[in-house]
Amino acid sequence: MTDELLTVVVRKREQQAEGVVALELVDPQGNPLPVFEAGAHIDLHLGDNLVRQYSLCNDPADSSSYRVGVLKDPNSRGGSIAVHDTLHEGVELQISAPRNLFPLAQTNGRSVLIGGGIGVTPMIAMAYALQAAGKPFDLWYCGRSRASCAFVEDLQNSPFADHVHFHFDDENDGKGVDLDAVFAGSDSDAHMYTCGPAGFMEWVMSTAAAKGFADANIHKEFFQVEVETGGEAFEVYAEASDVTVTVGPDESIAQALNRAGMKIKVSCEQGTCGTCLCDVIEGIPDHRDVFLTDEEKEDNDQMTICCSRSKTPRLVLDL
Ligand code: FES
Structure with missing residues (x-):
């Protein structure tokens, strides 16, 4: 995985179905884009720190373009609306390199x-x-x-x-x-x-x-989960940065740390992608994501800080 962003341009936009647009993204100079595996997604950077993930749906053997399909979600927290409203043909935007959290198994079975x-x-x-x-x-x-x-x-x-x-x-x-x-x-x-x-x-x-x-x-x-939000306030100590914050009842750990001047990277903000995963040094997380498996959650040594909270009054994180 690389953090380097790529600039692409919307070469084609099609209304594919009720509320769904398909975007074809290409390199502005016509160069090939990084190769991707089936199941991979890219992050679309939509401005105002809005980053959303969409699965690539074209042939992985063809790296001349990336294709995504975006449903305008009436409950959108801004992502799909920004795509529908701003990403017209010819518009340039930044994306992440493809990342695959949903790979095909190496098997010859069905x-x-x-x-x-x-x-x-x-x-x-x-x-x-x-x-x-x-x-x-x-x-x-x-x-x-x-x-x-x-x-x-x-x-x-x-x-x-x-x-x-x-x-x-x-x-x-x-x-x-x-x-x-x-x-x-x-x-x-x-x-x-x-x-x-x-x-x-x-x-x-x-x-x-x-x-x-x-x-x-x-x-x-x-791609769409209902995350339980909010709860009691608790304290988080980001050990490597020596920053302590109180996470309020209606904010996430990531938001509280960003408020304190840290630069915490988030993407889906609903516990599905793992971008905000971090190691837990002390305390017991209240896991609310769907990214970690049940076994991983039981270990309590990692957590997603975009949505999970704390069962203990204080968490110490390796950040
Ligand atoms: S930002 Fe996706 S799991 Fe936290």
């Missing part, structure tokens, strides 16, 4: 890719990679309605169209996808990948577990 709504985006890059590697896979794309789902035509015209299955609730009497059919034929080598709204993902993952998928074969990427 991959079952299940995207809910705009959560399909990383699955598209994965499908390109699996197709190129000649590995068995199916991509299930589930959404409320065809009109609300981006990239449908692209998938129908893709080199892996035969592997794509669509399920639109409004064309199926409002019913969700039949997960028995989705997981049929999956043996113990199969891996499943899901991204979408939290409730959808929980349903898909718990069904996969009930059907015998091992934990290690269930892969997920959250």
